[in-house]
Amino acid sequence: MKVVLQEDLKGKGKKGDVITVSDGYAMNFLIPKKIAVNASSTIINEINQKKAADIARMKKEKEDALKGKDALSSATVRVKVKCGESGKIFGSVTSKEIATALNNMGFNVDKKNIILKEPIKKIGREMIEIKLYHDVIARVNIVVEAE
Numbered sequence: 001m002k003v004v005l006q007e008d009l010k011g012k013g014k015k016g017d018v019i020t021v022s023d024g025y026a027m028n029f030l031i032p033k034k035i036a037v038n039a040s041s042t043i044i045n046e047i048n049q050k051k052a053a054d055i056a057r058m059k060k061e062k063e064d065a066l067k068g069k070d071a072l073s074s075a076t077v078r079v080k081v082k083c084g085e086s087g088k089i090f091g092s093v094t095s096k097e098i099a100t101a102l103n104n105m106g107f108n109v110d111k112k113n114i115i116l117k118e119p120i121k122k123i124g125r126e127m128i129e130i131k132l133y134h135d136v137i138a139r140v141n142i143v144v145e146a147e
Contacts, residue, residue, distance in 0.1 A: 001026045003036035004043055016047055065133035068107070072130060072138040077101050083123060083146045092119035093144055098128065102140075120144055 001023045005013050009030075013019045018039050021030065030036035037043060079101050083089045095114035102109045115129040115137075126142045 002039035003030055004039045004047060005036050007035055009035060016050070018044060018047070062133050062136065065136040068132050069136055069138040072102075072107060072109075072132075072140050075105065075107070076141045076143055077105065078143045078145055080145050080147045081123075087123055087146070089121055089123065089144070092121045093142070094119050098142060 002018055002020050003026050005015055005017050005019060008014050012021070019036075021036075026036065026038075031038065077098060079093050079097055081089050081091070081093060081097075095111040095116050098114055098116075099109050099111035109130055113131045115131060120126050120142065123144050123146055126144065128140055128142055130138045130140055132138055
């Protein structure tokens with residue numbers, strides 16, 4: 001019997017997969033527990049349409065990320081911080097402050113996507129990486145200035 005999985009099933013498949021199982025397993029376990037539904041032609045067609053839509057959405061997101069990478073790579077982000085007379089920063093520059101500066105410049109960047117090996121603790125230029133998509137990473141120039 002062919003069924004469509006409604007959730008991941010260890011050793012059988014992932015959600016949305018069409019698998020063939022024995023009739024008893026499907027009728028006595030999978031379908032009553034709503035782990036799977038009977039694979040009719042309409043359900044299989046819906047799954048194929050959802051997969052095609054997901055592929056198109058992911059392709060568009062990657063194209064947008066590549067465009068954003070070009071724009072971000074050419075941008076210079078300026079972050080102003082308080083510092084002492086000797087030029088020592090009070091605290092550090094974190095990904096949250098960098099994300100705020102980027103959003104003020106018109107880039108939509110989440111702080112979780114900013115890759116900092118450690119917070120910036122000195123005045124000057126730094127090169128950081130921002131993960132825009134699974135395999136698209138932009139390198140951005142950060143300038144830390146005293147207020």
